[in-house]
Amino acid sequence: MLPISARSAKLAMAAAAGLAAMALAGPATATASTGTSARPATAARPATSARTKAPQLRVRQLLNGQDLRHTFTPSGSAGPQTEPLSSPDDMTRLGDHLFTAFQNGVGPQGEPSPDGNADSTVVEFTTSGAVIAQWDVHGKCDGLTADPRAGVVIATVNEDANSSVYTIRPGAHSGSGLLHYSYNEPLPHFGGTDAISVYRGQVLISASAPGTTGAPAPQPTYPAVYSVRFDRASLVATVTPLFYDEDPAVNVTAGPALRQVAPLALTDPDSNEVVPPSAPRFGGDFMLTSQGDQEQVFLLRGRGHRSGPRLAVLELANAVDDTAWTAGRGVLVGTNTSGDTVDEITGRFRPGTIFVAVTPCDASDAPATCPGPAFPANFLGTLNPWTGAITPAQLAGPAFQPQGLIFVSR
Numbered sequence: 001m002l003p004i005s006a007r008s009a010k011l012a013m014a015a016a017a018g019l020a021a022m023a024l025a026g027p028a029t030a031t032a033s034t035g036t037s038a039r040p041a042t043a044a045r046p047a048t049s050a051r052t053k054a055p056q057l058r059v060r061q062l063l064n065g066q067d068l069r070h071t072f073t074p075s076g077s078a079g080p081q082t083e084p085l086s087s088p089d090d091m092t093r094l095g096d097h098l099f100t101a102f103q104n105g106v107g108p109q110g111e112p113s114p115d116g117n118a119d120s121t122v123v124e125f126t127t128s129g130a131v132i133a134q135w136d137v138h139g140k141c142d143g144l145t146a147d148p149r150a151g152v153v154i155a156t157v158n159e160d161a162n163s164s165v166y167t168i169r170p171g172a173h174s175g176s177g178l179l180h181y182s183y184n185e186p187l188p189h190f191g192g193t194d195a196i197s198v199y200r201g202q203v204l205i206s207a208s209a210p211g212t213t214g215a216p217a218p219q220p221t222y223p224a225v226y227s228v229r230f231d232r233a234s235l236v237a238t239v240t241p242l243f244y245d246e247d248p249a250v251n252v253t254a255g256p257a258l259r260q261v262a263p264l265a266l267t268d269p270d271s272n273e274v275v276p277p278s279a280p281r282f283g284g285d286f287m288l289t290s291q292g293d294q295e296q297v298f299l300l301r302g303r304g305h306r307s308g309p310r311l312a313v314l315e316l317a318n319a320v321d322d323t324a325w326t327a328g329r330g331v332l333v334g335t336n337t338s339g340d341t342v343d344e345i346t347g348r349f350r351p352g353t354i355f356v357a358v359t360p361c362d363a364s365d366a367p368a369t370c371p372g373p374a375f376p377a378n379f380l381g382t383l384n385p386w387t388g389a390i391t392p393a394q395l396a397g398p399a400f401q402p403q404g405l406i407f408v409s410r
Contacts, residue, residue, distance in 0.1 A: 057347035059397035062129040062333065063088075065102050065340035070136055074116025085121050088335035088342055090195065090322070091404040092153060094146035094170065097132060099124050099153050100335055100342055100404065101141035108160035108192070108209070110139040122155055124170055127331075127408060129342075135178050137166050143205065144404075145196040156193040160209040163192035165237050167230065181230060181237040189222035189245070190214030195271045199286045200301075202242075203228045206269045206288060210245055217267040220246040224269045224297070225288055242299070245269070249297060249311035254387045257315070264313060267364065268292035276325045280352045281385040282312075291319050292364040316388045319363040320356040322405040323383070327351055330409040334402040337378055343400055345380070349407075354383040357402035358390055377401050 065085035073080045085102035092099050102121045105113030112118040120141035124132040139157030146153050153168040169177040187193070187207065194208035205226050210217035223241035230237050245266040251257040270291040275298070277283045286299040294316045324332060326349040334357065336343045358381045361370035371377045378401035381390040 057332075057345050057393060057395050059395050059400045060344045060346065061339075061341050061398060062344045063100070063123070063125055063131070063342035068102075068121075068123065068131065068134070070104070070119065070121045070134065072117045072119050072136070075112065075118070077116065081115070081117075083115065083117060084340075085123070086340045087337070088340065089142060089403050090144040091333065091335060091342075091406045092144045092146045093406060093408065094148065094151075094153055097124050097126060097170070098333065098342075098406070098408070099144060099146070099168075101137075101144050101155060102340075103140050103142070106140040108140055108142075108158065109212075110158045110162045120155075120157065122153065122168060125342075127333075133170060135168055137178070138180075139164065142208070143193065143195045145198060147198045147203065149198075154196050154203065156196060156205060159192040159194045161190075161192050161212045163187065165193065165205070165228070179232065179235060181235050184236050184238040187226075187239065188241070189217075189219075189224075191222075193226070194269070195273075197272045197274050197286065199274050203230070204242060204272060204286060205239075206272050207241075207245075208269055210267065210269070218245040218263075218265045220244060220263075222246075224264070224266050224290075225272065243311060247311055249313040251315070252298075252312045253315040264290075264295075264297060264311070266290045266293055266295075266297070268362075271320075271322050273323050276327055278327055278352065279325050279354070279385075287323070289320060289323065291321060291359065291362050294319050294363060296320075296323075314385065314388050316383070317390045318381075319359045319361075319366075320381075320383075320390070321359050321362070321378075321403055322357045324355045324405040324407040326353045326355070326407050328409055330407055333406050333408055334380070334400065335404040336398075336400055337403050338399045338401040343398070345395070345400070354385060355393070355405060355407070356381050356383045356390060357405050358392075359403075378403065 068085045069082050071080045071082045087103040088100045119136040123134045141155050141157050142159040143156035155166045165181045167179045189207040189210040190213045191209035194206040197204050205228050207223045210222045222245040224245045225242040226239040227242050228237050246263040249264050251260045268291045271289040273287050275282045275285050282298045284301045288297045296314045298312045300310045332345040358379050360375040380393040380402050
């Protein structure tokens with residue numbers, strides 16, 4: 001999603017010696033093949049090449065929203081209506097099954113679609129594409145994750161304002177499997193909520209669209225991520241800030257800015273993930289993607305600081321949504337904005353490869369009319385975790401314009 005306001009200029013480098021001296025494992029400089037620019041202008045968008053290599057990955061449709069239906073009753077209508085599912089977004093896995101959220105045209109503050117529908121639909125399906133169950137949730141579902149210990153799927157709705165959160169217990173008796181929670185207070189970042197991760201026993205939710213109903217972002221009092229605790233008896237979800245939009249962070253992007261410390265100045269907290277321990281960099285850390293700001297922020301595990309959490313920021317060559325890390329044998333599964341589908345990408349995956357759903361039209365400098373020149377439609381890319389450079393992936397098969405991504409080990 002686009003940020004609420006133009007991004008403010010970064011403040012001068014902080015003088016905190018402890019942060020400035022941070023030592024992170026990995027190469028100190030970029031190699032000649034990746035360059036040294038923190039945000040290379042040409043690495044972000046597909047380009048033609050004199051050499052055309054055969055695609056190494058193949059796209060296959062796994063699930064089509066147009067083959068599925070949900071029933072809703074528009075406000076003021078005398079009876080229910082039925083429509084196909086559309087606009088799949090976030091994805092998660094619980095046990096052997098996958099889940100995705102179809103947003104069905106609902107607006108970012110919960111505004112009904114043109115036909116009067118105000119519900120998103122969460123669909124449970126197998127890795128072969130067989131649908132198991134589905135649930136309607138009121139609002140636009142933009143965040144989805146699984147909590148294996150609790151045996152539930154967690155879904156946030158309305159990423160700009162009027163937000164709330166659901167838990168879904170697959171296989172539960174009708175009426176008891178879907179619970180709707182309200183937040184315990186008006187969200188102090190004056191926005192909504194988005195992606196969700198379960199990290200070291202905490203449920204962490206992105207504080208998206210800061211300043212929708214308040215002062216423009218960034219603001220030092222606006223949380224970037226909440227830790228959320230659910231009270232099943234009261235159906236209240238209590239939020240506690242984890243870190244803030246202007247907390248200091250060390251820049252870990254190879255190039256001139258390496259190891260400088262400055263306030264984050266986030267305007268668009270969006271997706272988040274837990275980095276797998278086997279990842280080539282930041283293994284085991286929590287990651288927040290600030291989509292419009294073209295940054296990934298890492299909460300560095302085991303390197304806490306008495307004055308607050310220790311954060312690192314990687315500048316990206318383009319705006320991205322979801323991120324997925326390959327590990328061993330498996331397939332990449334993603335929601336496809338070009339066809340209301342969930343697609344499977346197969347092929348040989350090198351362990352530790354980082355795939356990103358590149359979303360040029362969600363960058364803060366994207367034009368009002370988008371896609372357009374220099375701002376193409378979404379594409380699948382691979383990310384260099386040292387430089388932030390993005391390389392378009394070579395794909396064969398149907399057009400794939402990803403939003404949500406997940407790697408499914410097999």
